[in-house]
Amino acid sequence: MKLPNEQGYFGDFGGKFVPETLMTALKELEQAYIEASSDPGFVARLEELRHTYAGRPTPLYEAQRLSEKICGATILLKREDLLHTGAHKINNALGQGLLASRMGKQRIVAETGAGQHGVAAATVCALLGLECVVYMGEEDLVRQASNVSRMKLLGAEVRGVASGSRTLEDAINEAVRDWVTNVQNTHYLLGSAVGPHPYPIMVRTFQSVIGIETREQMLSQYHRLPDYIIACVGGGSNAIGIFHPFRDDSDVKLVGVEAAGRGLNSGLHSASLNRGRVGVLHGAKSYLLQNEHGQIRPTHSIAPGLDYPGVGPEHSYYKESGRATYTAVNDEQALEGFHLLCETEGIIPALEPAHALYYACQIARELPQENLVVVNLSGRGDKDLDIVLQAQEAGE
Numbered sequence: 001m002k003l004p005n006e007q008g009y010f011g012d013f014g015g016k017f018v019p020e021t022l023m024t025a026l027k028e029l030e031q032a033y034i035e036a037s038s039d040p041g042f043v044a045r046l047e048e049l050r051h052t053y054a055g056r057p058t059p060l061y062e063a064q065r066l067s068e069k070i071c072g073a074t075i076l077l078k079r080e081d082l083l084h085t086g087a088h089k090i091n092n093a094l095g096q097g098l099l100a101s102r103m104g105k106q107r108i109v110a111e112t113g114a115g116q117h118g119v120a121a122a123t124v125c126a127l128l129g130l131e132c133v134v135y136m137g138e139e140d141l142v143r144q145a146s147n148v149s150r151m152k153l154l155g156a157e158v159r160g161v162a163s164g165s166r167t168l169e170d171a172i173n174e175a176v177r178d179w180v181t182n183v184q185n186t187h188y189l190l191g192s193a194v195g196p197h198p199y200p201i202m203v204r205t206f207q208s209v210i211g212i213e214t215r216e217q218m219l220s221q222y223h224r225l226p227d228y229i230i231a232c233v234g235g236g237s238n239a240i241g242i243f244h245p246f247r248d249d250s251d252v253k254l255v256g257v258e259a260a261g262r263g264l265n266s267g268l269h270s271a272s273l274n275r276g277r278v279g280v281l282h283g284a285k286s287y288l289l290q291n292e293h294g295q296i297r298p299t300h301s302i303a304p305g306l307d308y309p310g311v312g313p314e315h316s317y318y319k320e321s322g323r324a325t326y327t328a329v330n331d332e333q334a335l336e337g338f339h340l341l342c343e344t345e346g347i348i349p350a351l352e353p354a355h356a357l358y359y360a361c362q363i364a365r366e367l368p369q370e371n372l373v374v375v376n377l378s379g380r381g382d383k384d385l386d387i388v389l390q391a392q393e394a395g396e
């Protein structure tokens with residue numbers, strides 16, 4: 001069975017829930033993406049930039065001191081934190097930026113919450129000489145001031161969004177509105193494996209480089225595949241990127257880790273797959289956090305990149321089919337994972353993959369040393385130092 005199908009469905013999830021005006025743009029994008037995928041020139045240019053600009057391949061690193069401390073399975077880290085701009089988001093931004101150029105679109109719009117995707121988009125626009133407009137909720141504009149400065153240094157225009165909750169959700173709506181109006185010369189560079197078809201499959205393809213490398217590295221370094229692959233899930237792009245190349249390896253267990261925030265029963269979390277219901281958000285059908293009237297619920301996570309009320313449709317499909325399992329880790333536990341990696345390995349992780357790390361340690365404790373557990377270390381923690389210091393002060 002081919003997934004997604006022609007209409008962009010993964011089982012019951014996905015699709016294109018958009019106004020008629022966007023249908024043509026999505027169709028054009030899909031066509032361009034299909035053509036580019038089989039154009040050797042496009043593929044070679046992307047490959048070259050991944051290597052010489054972004055810093056791929058990233059290492060698969062055996063965390064020996066961490067594993068000894070846990071006293072169970074051996075933990076391996078896929079080091080996406082070493083990439084240019086500090087996270088996996090550059091993989092997707094490079095792919096979509098090149099695609100926009102190939103389509104002759106000289107202008108990019110993007111949404112950003114914490115600013116990480118905005119920075120990746122602005123970076124690629126500077127690299128390729130494209131105009132860049134980033135929409136950001138006014139609430140986030142204040143909270144993430146240093147990323148706003150970064151985007152401006154990179155030549156992007158940052159537009160504050162004052163509607164709704166003034167966060168990521170509203171920034172997406174505004175970016176889509178701009179795209180509809182300016183579709184002639186504009187590409188919408190969406191930052192995760194969410195949104196209407198073909199975005200989920202396109203973003204997955206650009207992020208699958210993570211899993212393809214991991215598979216090759218496992219075979220050459222360990223002569224076998226891992227027992228577990230564990231990744232954090234916000235919209236789900238770093239997770240689907242590392243999961244996808246292992247989808248037919250039924251012995252490899254895939255685990256997605258959502259943000260339980262202040263606790264799954266507190267109402268303050270971002271665990272769409274664990275606690276959400278099926279509905280439509282941002283053009284696709286998937287699990288999402290909504291109240292009994294179908295309105296989107298406010299979300300919370302200590303990790304800015306996990307703070308999103310929805311999730312990519314392919315994860316909803318994996319959940320229903322049982323191919324992957326989804327668990328949740330709270331703020332306090334993520335901080336524990338964060339400090340543990342700092343102290344045992346000299347690596348300061350982003351708070352998002354710190355959720356995956358914490359869960360990996362829980363699992364590893366129950367397993368023999370020969371078992372291999374891969375964690376996708378999706379980003380580095382420089383961006384999170386203020387949050388961590390504040391949490392420390394509050395805890396003292």
Ligand SMILES: *Cc1c(COP(=O)(O)O)cnc(C)c1O
Pocket residue numbers: 087088089116117191192193232233234235236237238239305306350352353378379380
């Ligand atoms: C944005 C971000 C995430 C969450 O996004 P996904 O699409 O779920 O991968 C995870 N880790 C880091 C470091 C991020 O910046």
